[in-house]
Amino acid sequence: MTDNLLKEYSLILFKPDAYERNLTEIIMQEFSNANLEVVYHKKIRLTEKMLRKYQPLLNEPDDFGETAWQYDIINAYTKETTDVFLFQGVDAIKKTNKIKQDIRNKYITGENKYIIYNLLHSVDDFADLKLNMSALMPEKLYLIEKDEKYETTD
Numbered sequence: 001m002t003d004n005l006l007k008e009y010s011l012i013l014f015k016p017d018a019y020e021r022n023l024t025e026i027i028m029q030e031f032s033n034a035n036l037e038v039v040y041h042k043k044i045r046l047t048e049k050m051l052r053k054y055q056p057l058l059n060e061p062d063d064f065g066e067t068a069w070q071y072d073i074i075n076a077y078t079k080e081t082t083d084v085f086l087f088q089g090v091d092a093i094k095k096t097n098k099i100k101q102d103i104r105n106k107y108i109t110g111e112n113k114y115i116i117y118n119l120l121h122s123v124d125d126f127a128d129l130k131l132n133m134s135a136l137m138p139e140k141l142y143l144i145e146k147d148e149k150y151e152t153t154d
Contacts, residue, residue: 006090006091007088007089007090007092008088008089008090008091008092008093008126009039009086009087009088009092009093009129009143009144010036010086010087010088010089010092010093010095010096010122010123010129011084011085011086011087011096011122011123011129011132011133011136011137012031012084012085012087012096012100012120012121012122013082013083013084013085013120013121013122013132013136014027014082014083014119014120015076015077015082015116015117015118015119015120015121016076016077016079016080016082016116016117017116017117017118017119018119018120019080019082021107021119023103023107023119024083026103027099027103027119027120030099030102030103031085031087031095031096031099034089034095034099035089035090036087036088036089036092036095036096037087037088037089038085038086038087039086039087039088039143040085040086040137040140040143041083041084041085041086042083042084042137043081043082043083043084044081044082044084044136045078045080045081045082046077046078046082047078048074048078050135050136051073051074051077051078053131053134053135054131054132054134054135054136055073056131058070058073058074072116073116076116076117077116084136084137086133086137086140086143093122093123093124093125093126093129096122096123097122097124099122100119100120100121100122103119103120104118104119107119126144129144130144
């Protein structure tokens, strides 16, 4: 019963280089090993509007007032379809972020840790989960409505 109360949702999205490097199966195995269950999966072709909604930093210039980098990201992410997964499990958000960092540390080195090519995206917290789901899988937002109690405020 306690296990059930601690279960939460988390979301990941594969970035273009996860496919290019044939790492998607390896990555998914890590989530399975962490006892995270896929409760929803869909293949989507991201649009600029979706990207700007779930990645608010794409709406702001960098420290030098530049915005060209935003289109590098948008162009890279909208070329092909991608997979988006909604996981459920105990401490799902914490686990997905740890797996993301472990995978990046294992497969990305040095200057290759560029923002576009770092294998996968995951949510940081419940508010980020809600934002990402509203952009990427609004049809499943009802799943997390019961988890509103997990949302934190600063």
